[in-house]
Amino acid sequence: MTSGSxxxxxxxxxxxxxxxxxxxxxxxxxxxxxxxxxxxFSAAYKGKLPALDGAALGAAIxxxxxxxxxxxxxxxxxxxxxxxxQSDPANGKFYQGIHERLNEIATQLLFFTxxxxxxxxxxxxxxxxxxxxxxYRPWLRDVRAMRPHQLDDExxxxxxxxxxxxxxxxxxxxxxxxxxxxxPFRDAMLTEAEILNLMSDPDGEKRREAAxxxxxxxxxxxxxxxLITNTLAKDKEIEDGWRNFPRPDSSRNLTNFVEDEVxxxxxxxxxxxxxxxxxxxxxLKAKWFGGDRxxxxxxxxxxxxxxxxxxxxxxxxxxxxxxxxxxxxxxxDVGRRFFDNDWIDAPARPxxxxxxxxxxxxxxxxxxLLLNYQGRTRDVxxxxxxxxxxxxxxxxxxxxxxxxxxxLTLAETASVFGEMLTFxxxxxxxxxxxxxxxxxxxxxxxxxxxxxxxIAFYEFEKRVHHERRDGELMPDRLGEIWMDIQVESLGPALxxxxxxxxxxxxxxxxxxxxxxxYAYAFGDxxxxxxxxxxxxxxxxxxxxxxxxxxxxxxxRHKELLAPFGLDAGDPEFWGRGLAVVAxxxxxxxxxx
Numbered sequence: 027m028t029s030g031s032x033x034x035x036x037x038x039x040x041x042x043x044x045x046x047x048x049x050x051x052x053x054x055x056x057x058x059x060x061x062x063x064x065x066x067f068s069a070a071y072k073g074k075l076p077a078l079d080g081a082a083l084g085a086a087i088x089x090x091x092x093x094x095x096x097x098x099x100x101x102x103x104x105x106x107x108x109x110x111x112q113s114d115p116a117n118g119k120f121y122q123g124i125h126e127r128l129n130e131i132a133t134q135l136l137f138f139t140x141x142x143x144x145x146x147x148x149x150x151x152x153x154x155x156x157x158x159x160x161x162y163r164p165w166l167r168d169v170r171a172m173r174p175h176q177l178d179d180e181x182x183x184x185x186x187x188x189x190x191x192x193x194x195x196x197x198x199x200x201x202x203x204x205x206x207x208x209x210p211f212r213d214a215m216l217t218e219a220e221i222l223n224l225m226s227d228p229d230g231e232k233r234r235e236a237a238x239x240x241x242x243x244x245x246x247x248x249x250x251x252x253l254i255t256n257t258l259a260k261d262k263e264i265e266d267g268w269r270n271f272p273r274p275d276s277s278r279n280l281t282n283f284v285e286d287e288v289x290x291x292x293x294x295x296x297x298x299x300x301x302x303x304x305x306x307x308x309x310l311k312a313k314w315f316g317g318d319r320x321x322x323x324x325x326x327x328x329x330x331x332x333x334x335x336x337x338x339x340x341x342x343x344x345x346x347x348x349x350x351x352x353x354x355x356x357x358x359d360v361g362r363r364f365f366d367n368d369w370i371d372a373p374a375r376p377x378x379x380x381x382x383x384x385x386x387x388x389x390x391x392x393x394x395l396l397l398n399y400q401g402r403t404r405d406v407x408x409x410x411x412x413x414x415x416x417x418x419x420x421x422x423x424x425x426x427x428x429x430x431x432x433x434l435t436l437a438e439t440a441s442v443f444g445e446m447l448t449f450x451x452x453x454x455x456x457x458x459x460x461x462x463x464x465x466x467x468x469x470x471x472x473x474x475x476x477x478x479x480x481i482a483f484y485e486f487e488k489r490v491h492h493e494r495r496d497g498e499l500m501p502d503r504l505g506e507i508w509m510d511i512q513v514e515s516l517g518p519a520l521x522x523x524x525x526x527x528x529x530x531x532x533x534x535x536x537x538x539x540x541x542x543x544y545a546y547a548f549g550d551x552x553x554x555x556x557x558x559x560x561x562x563x564x565x566x567x568x569x570x571x572x573x574x575x576x577x578x579x580x581x582r583h584k585e586l587l588a589p590f591g592l593d594a595g596d597p598e599f600w601g602r603g604l605a606v607v608a609x610x611x612x613x614x615x616x617x618x
Contacts, residue, residue, distance in 0.1 A: 033401050034338040039394050040368035044103040044387065048120045053100060057127055060096045064134040067093060075141045076149075080156025087162045087428075090138055095388045095427040097128050102387040109385075109396055112205035113377030122190070122198065129190045136179075136186055142166065143173045164580040165428045171280060175269035185265065193261055200254050200537045203247065205377050209239040218380045218532065219398040226326040226404065228334045237323035241525030244532060251531040252501040259494040262540060274491035275484075278541035282433040283582050288595060289544055295600035296481040296547060297515075303604065304478045305517030307470055307611050310618065312519045319521045326475075329467055331460035336401035339372065346410045349451035350417075350444070354568040360417045364395060369416070374398040381534065382408050384415030384441075389423035389430050403468060407445050414444025422578030430578045434542055436586065438549030439556070440575055442476065446557050463617045466610055473607045476550040482515035483543040487536060504530060551603025552587075552594065558606065559590045 045053040071078075071086050078086065104124035108117050154160045176182070208215040211224065212235070224236035244251070262274065271277050272286075279286050312320040314329060328334055337345075343365055351358035364370050369392060371378075382397045393416045399405050418440035422430045449469050456462050489507050493499055499507075505527030512522065535542045560567045570589050577586060583594050593599060 032336040032338065033399065034340050036339050036372040036399060037365070037368055037370045038373065039106070039371040039396075041103060041106055041394070043391055044099060044106070048107060053103070056096050056100055057131070060093060060100075061131050063093055063096075064131050068134045068137065072137050073141070075138075075145060078153075080153035080159045083153055084156055084158030084160075084162065086138075087159070087165070090135065091426060091428045093135065094132075095390060097132060098427065099388045099391060100124060101128050102385060102391075106385060106387075106394055106396075108201075109379040109383075110371065111375070111377040112201050112379060118198070118202060125194065126190050129187060133183060133187055136183060139169050140176060140179055140182060143170055143176055162428065168283070168579065171283065175271060175277070175280075177268055181268070193258060196254050196258055196261075197537055200251070200534070201379070203250060203254075204380065204532065204534070207243055207247065209236075209243050211236060211239050217374065217376055217378075219374045219378070219400075222380070223374075223398075223400050223402070225323060226328060226402065228328050228330075228332070230324065230327065233323040233327060234321070238525060240532070241528055244528040245525075248501045248528050248531060252499070252504055254537060255490070255504065255531075256494060256498045258537060258540070259491050260498075262491065263495055274488060275541040275544075278539075282435050282545065284433065284435055284548075284594075289548075291597060292544060292548060292551070292600050293481050293484060295604060296477055297485070299601075299604045299608070300478065300515055300517065302608050303611065304474050304515060305519065307474060307614075308517055309519040310611070310615060311467070314618070318519070320519050321521050322516075322523075322526050325516070325520065326471060329464045332403075332464040332468065337403065337406055338401070339399065342399070342401075342406045342409055345406055345452065346413060346444075346448050349410070349448040350413075352451060353447050354572060356572060357417055357568070360420050361413050363392075363420070364413060364416055367392075369393065370395045370397065372397045372399040374400060382412050384412045384419060386419040386423075386430065389425075389427055392423075393419040404472070407448060407472060410444045410448035411441040414441040417444070418575045421572065421575045424576060425578035425580055429580050432579050433583075434539075434545035435548040435552075436583060438545045439552050442546075442549045442553040443556060443571075445472070446553055450557075459617065463614060466614050466617070470607065470610050470614065473550060473610070477547045477604070477607065478515055480543040480546040482511050483533060483535070484541065484547075485515075486511045486530065487541055487543070491540070501528075548594075551600050552592070554603040554606035555592050555599065556590060558602075559592065 047053075067086075067089060075083065075086075101124065104121045108121035111117055150166065154163055154166075177185075204218055207218060209218070209221040210216075211221060216224075216239075221236050221240050224232050225240070227233055227236070262277075266274065266277060269277070271280075275289065276286055279289055308320055308325070309318075311324075312318055315324060315327070347358050347361055347365075350361050371394070378398065379396060380398065382395070384393055384395050386393045395412045395416055397405070397408060397412060399409070415437065418432070418437065419430070422432060424430075449465075449472075453462065453465050453469075456465055486508060489511070490499065490504065493503070493507070508530040509522065509527055512526070513520075530536070556571075560571075567590075574586050574589070587593060
């Protein structure tokens with residue numbers, strides 16, 4: 027626990043539920059056992075899958091699941107230790123060493139999914155008459171979705187073995203570079219999380235100085251950050267070419283089990299709505315700030331009547347859990363376990379991973395949440411967001427290790443729904459018109475950040491990856507693409523300077539998970555439609571919603587949304603979700 031005078035006592039996670047420490051005997055024993063078991067598994071099954079009956083193949087998958095869960099448990103522990111302090115060389119060494127060992131062990135298991143994908147459809151369908159194998163139908167469906175893009179076994183092995191010194195090494199370089207940066211601000215040297223927090227400070231001069239510091243330090247490191255971006259884009263282009271993916275985002279869309287056309291429809295709908303959403307809102311906000319233009323460092327500035335008090339951790343906890351409980355006591359009970367069992371790491375610390383995440387670990391353990399809590403209303407919303415992920419991960423764990431994970435698009439649905447519940451609960455308790463306007467403005471800005479900004483990020487990635495095919499992009503060119511996209515998405519009311527040209531460089535999703543970002547817009551629009559369905563027919567909705575979360579990765583988005591009468595493939599679907607955002611801006615205009 028970390029105590030802060032205004033924030034109260036902030037929790038720090040206890041990773042002992044995974045392992046007692048990096049040098050624990052249990053961790054070493056699990057690695058040794060997994061290595062021996064993987065070798066035995068390969069000897070027992072490699073080249074023999076076509077001869078197995080349904081029961082034997084089901085038993086093989088169950089053993090593969092058990093082994094993969096051990097490896098994932100070890101990998102999760104290393105990831106969480108590293109996230110706690112990425113600037114500690116010992117953590118970096120531990121993280122790299124673990125992943126090299128895991129990669130070595132997993133290489134012996136690589137044959138399994140490759141050979142499964144070579145089984146004939148009719149043969150496999152006949153085998154799934156066995157109940158033990160039939161349980162894994164959803165997993166087999168998802169594994170076999172990759173069949174058209176699978177390479178020869180030796181090529182797959184080379185790609186797998188080189189990953190730790192290829193793509194993964196460049197990602198680590200980005201993480202450690204960002205964790206090591208310090209941003210001068212007045213008499214202090216701040217971390218990335220701290221300087222970004224000042225970008226929404228009530229004091230306009232602090233926001234301006236923070237923006238200058240952020241841009242200045244990023245600019246000093248832009249050659250390294252541009253090299254990382256160029257290298258990873260080229261690496262992706264090479265592998266996508268081998269796998270015959272038609273466009274840079276197609277591999278991500280396949281892993282999300284969403285068609286390219288659905289993503290195109292989402293992006294087109296959001297881009298066509300820019301004038302009615304972001305352009306209109308930021309013009310309105312500029313007027314509130316006394317002019318026709320808004321400096322970019324004022325984009326997330328709180329309104330003068332905003333609640334700028336520091337929200338202590340205990341109040342944030344109570345606010346989120348009460349909102350969850352009003353929707354579903356069962357949902358709140360799951361969420362409460364995170365607070366009662368040290369599953370959350372909340373304080374901002376030097377070297378700690380920036381931002382926030384929910385790590386599912388493995389079903390035999392439990393998820394962990396990482397936050398950088400600093401007492402703002404947005405931090406409360408971030409807590410609600412990540413707790414939504416955590417609840418989803420706990421409920422989906424019953425599906426087992428291979429089928430608990432959900433595509434990113436559906437994972438973000440649970441988190442954004444948690445945010446919506448918390449916002450609606452807080453708004454309901456706010457009667458003062460000025461405070462209500464400030465809350466509505468804050469929610470609109472969160473939605474614009476989730477929908478408009480993330481689609482803008484997606485369009486930026488598309489342009490970068492397409493242009494990279496013609497050669498390396500210099501930092502100035504990356505800045506030009508960034509500025510074009512930002513002007514288009516945020517509108518004429520925003521005023522930029524050259525300092526803003528490097529702001530693309532701190533976005534971690536571009537490095538960690540290319541084309542992840544549209545999942546936020548997908549989730550937000552989906553939640554808007556889900557919440558409208560909830561308001562229209564509350565009876566039984568919570569039970570259906572929790573059933574959707576419990577399904578984990580066993581169902582695709584069409585099947586999951588059918589009980590709510592929703593279809594993301596409907597061309598009008600995205601327009602309905604965006605209309606909710608437009609309606610909130612209408613309400614703000616009326617209040618103004």
